[in-house]
Amino acid sequence: MRAIGYFRADATTQKNGTAKSSIDFRDDFAEYCDAYFHQQVKTFGDLNASGDGRYPQYDQMIEFIRESKSNFLVVIPDSSHIGTDLESVARTYIFLENSGAKVTCDDEDFPGPLQNAFHVLGVTGISKTRSAKIKESMQARALKGQGLGRPPYGYRNGDSGILEVVKEESAVVELIFKLYTKEDMGLRLIVQHLNERDIQTRRGGKWNVVSIRDMLKNPVYMGTYTRFGLRLPRSHEATIPPATFREAQDVTRSRRPVGRVSRAEPFLLSGLVYCGYCGNKMMGVTRRQSWRNKDGKRHRGVYRYYQCQSRNNQSVCGYHTWRAPLLEGTIVPQLSLALQAKQSGISGARNGNQKPELEAVWEERVKNAERRFIQMMRKTARGAAKLEELAEYMTEMDEARLNAKKANNPDTDDNVLSNWENLDFDQQRDFLLTHVARIVVRDEMARVEV
Numbered sequence: 001m002r003a004i005g006y007f008r009a010d011a012t013t014q015k016n017g018t019a020k021s022s023i024d025f026r027d028d029f030a031e032y033c034d035a036y037f038h039q040q041v042k043t044f045g046d047l048n049a050s051g052d053g054r055y056p057q058y059d060q061m062i063e064f065i066r067e068s069k070s071n072f073l074v075v076i077p078d079s080s081h082i083g084t085d086l087e088s089v090a091r092t093y094i095f096l097e098n099s100g101a102k103v104t105c106d107d108e109d110f111p112g113p114l115q116n117a118f119h120v121l122g123v124t125g126i127s128k129t130r131s132a133k134i135k136e137s138m139q140a141r142a143l144k145g146q147g148l149g150r151p152p153y154g155y156r157n158g159d160s161g162i163l164e165v166v167k168e169e170s171a172v173v174e175l176i177f178k179l180y181t182k183e184d185m186g187l188r189l190i191v192q193h194l195n196e197r198d199i200q201t202r203r204g205g206k207w208n209v210v211s212i213r214d215m216l217k218n219p220v221y222m223g224t225y226t227r228f229g230l231r232l233p234r235s236h237e238a239t240i241p242p243a244t245f246r247e248a249q250d251v252t253r254s255r256r257p258v259g260r261v262s263r264a265e266p267f268l269l270s271g272l273v274y275c276g277y278c279g280n281k282m283m284g285v286t287r288r289q290s291w292r293n294k295d296g297k298r299h300r301g302v303y304r305y306y307q308c309q310s311r312n313n314q315s316v317c318g319y320h321t322w323r324a325p326l327l328e329g330t331i332v333p334q335l336s337l338a339l340q341a342k343q344s345g346i347s348g349a350r351n352g353n354q355k356p357e358l359e360a361v362w363e364e365r366v367k368n369a370e371r372r373f374i375q376m377m378r379k380t381a382r383g384a385a386k387l388e389e390l391a392e393y394m395t396e397m398d399e400a401r402l403n404a405k406k407a408n409n410p411d412t413d414d415n416v417l418s419n420w421e422n423l424d425f426d427q428q429r430d431f432l433l434t435h436v437a438r439i440v441v442r443d444e445m446a447r448v449e450v
Contacts, residue, residue, distance in 0.1 A: 003038040003073040004101075005029035006061055009047045011080040025077055032075055032106050041072065065101055074103045078110075079117035089117040090377055094391050114381035114390075152220050153202055153211075154239050163220070163236040170239045172199060173221055177240050180216060181247045186255075187212050195316055206316055216248050267306070268328050268428060269439060275308040276442035278317040282306040284324065306441070322441055331432075331439060334448040336417045339435060342450050357437040357449055362404040365433075369393075369400035406434045 007025040026043055033040040042064065046055040065072055074096055076082055082096075082103070083089030093113045096103050103113050110116040151157050154173040158164040172194070179185040179193060187209045194207045201207060219226060222245040223238030267284030275282055287303045304324040310317035376393040379385040416423070416431055423431075437449045 001038050001073045001102075002041050002070065003029075003033050003075055004041055004061060004065070005043040005045075005075050006058065006081065007043075007045045007077055008049075008055060008058075008081045009045065010049065011077070028077065028106055029075055038073060038075075062099065065099055070100075072101050074101045076103065076105055076113070078105050078107055078120045079113050080120050082113070083117070084121075086117055086121060086374060086377060089113060089121070090373075090390065090394065094387060094394070097387060112381060114377055118378070118381060152218060153215065154221065155236070163225070165237050165239060169202065173215065173239045176212060176215060177221070177244055177248055181244060181251055206310075216252065219245065221245060265304075266425070266429075267304070267324060268425065269306065269324075269331065269432065272432060272436055273306050273322075273327070273439045273441060275310065275317060275320055276440045276445075276447075277320060278308065278310045280308060280310040280317070282320075282322075282441065283309050285321075320441075320443060322446070327439075327441065327446060330446050331448055332417060332420055334446070335432075335436065335450070338448045338450045358407045358435070359404075361437045362400075362407045366397075366400045366404050369397040373397045403430070403434045 005026065007029075025045065029043055030040060032038070042061075044057040044061040044064075046057040049055055061074075079089045079093075082092040093103055105111050105113055105116045107116055110119045151163055154166060154169040155163040156166050176190060176194075179190050180187075185193065190212050191207045191209055199207070201211065215221070220236075221239040222242040223234050223236055225232040225235035265286070270284050271281070273282040274280065283306065285305055285307050287305075288300065289303070290298060290300045292298050305321045306324060306327055307319075307321045308317050373390075373393045373396075376385060376390050380387060380390045416427075420428065435450055440447045440449065
């Protein structure tokens with residue numbers, strides 16, 4: 001394949017503890033092409049960034065690729081030569097790949113640019129050397145079946161590091177598996193059963209569907225230790241017999257819908273609605289019902305509403321619901337008044353010590369988007385996701401940052417609200433996310449907070 005070499009002299013590449021020179025980079029590129037039978041076409045090297053932070057030789061390389069209208073393999077010493085942090089590496093890598101070039105690192109252990117970036121650049125605030133030592137230590141403990149981090153419910157880390165059974169908790173584990181396999185209870189009914197009897201989690205909280213689901217599929221309860229790809233049977237005392245665990249997996253598989261295609265429509269207020277009784281989020285629910293009238297004709301109905309998650313996932317709080325069309329229609333007039341009131345008092349709110357509500361909400365949204373992006377980058381680096389998916393997460397992160405700026409500099413657009421019915425779903429959703437901090441609802445009222 002036709003290959004182009006690219007390096008930055010201010011990057012971090014070292015060999016045997018010694019910084020490499022531009023001459024070294026050119027020699028290594030030539031050796032790389034000879035070793036892998038690539039045609040050496042050209043080498044670009046930036047000695048320093050320009051005053052505006054750009055790299056002239058990099059720009060020339062991009063122009064060369066475009067004018068050649070040909071596919072090239074771009075060889076770099078390591079990922080620090082296309083970015084100073086994980087995000088900048090991902091952006092440059094995606095850009096080069098979309099330009100028709102394939103990018104690889106001259107690193108036998110980590111040739112993939114994304115995987116190489118985690119190795120070379122690490123994660124902000126984490127020492128790469130310390131991180132590697134910790135991982136080696138954890139792997140050594142894992143080989144011995146020793147517990148790492150917080151032990152699962154029903155166990156504690158013993159003095160020797162091996163998981164030991166906690167009798168009080170193991171009795172609850174046995175009960176959960178029994179209800180699921182013998183009593184034919186679903187996850188929600190099990191949650192309701194535990195919470196109604198005031199059986200608490202290790203932290204003294206309420207049970208939820210996710211925690212029960214994770215317990216039912218965790219092989220630790222039949223005495224099998226799993227970590228770092230290792231699977232060590234009989235490494236510690238089992239809480240339930242292996243046959244019971246396998247029965248639980250059979251029950252799970254039998255309850256999965258087969259061949260059903262979900263066509264659920266998104267909810268306009270998803271993630272914005274909070275229960276006024278318990279403070280938890282309310283989730284959008286779609287119910288389809290069919291019935292026959294006295295004349296024998298069959299009728300079908302679709303009902304969409306918002307319901308308290310505490311009720312749905314933890315069987316606590318009350319059955320508080322709002323029909324989706326009613327709540328969504330109630331919010332728009334309130335939003336107009338709320339934004340007008342906020343505009344009139346915006347200067348006073350920003351002069352105080354209290355951070356504006358919407359600004360705090362958007363800070364959290366941006367952090368979540370950045371965290372999801374890094375998670376997807378890890379997934380892409382190990383080959384479990386496509387580069388196109390990573391690009392989508394990057395777009396979501398960029399949109400979150402852009403909308404956060406809009407929220408920090410609010411500008412009430414009366415034209416949008418007056419023309420609300422003519423907007424498509426995405427336009428309405430974008431406006432709500434930008435201007436609304438939360439919507440608090442009780443059975444007889446709904447309040448918009450901006």
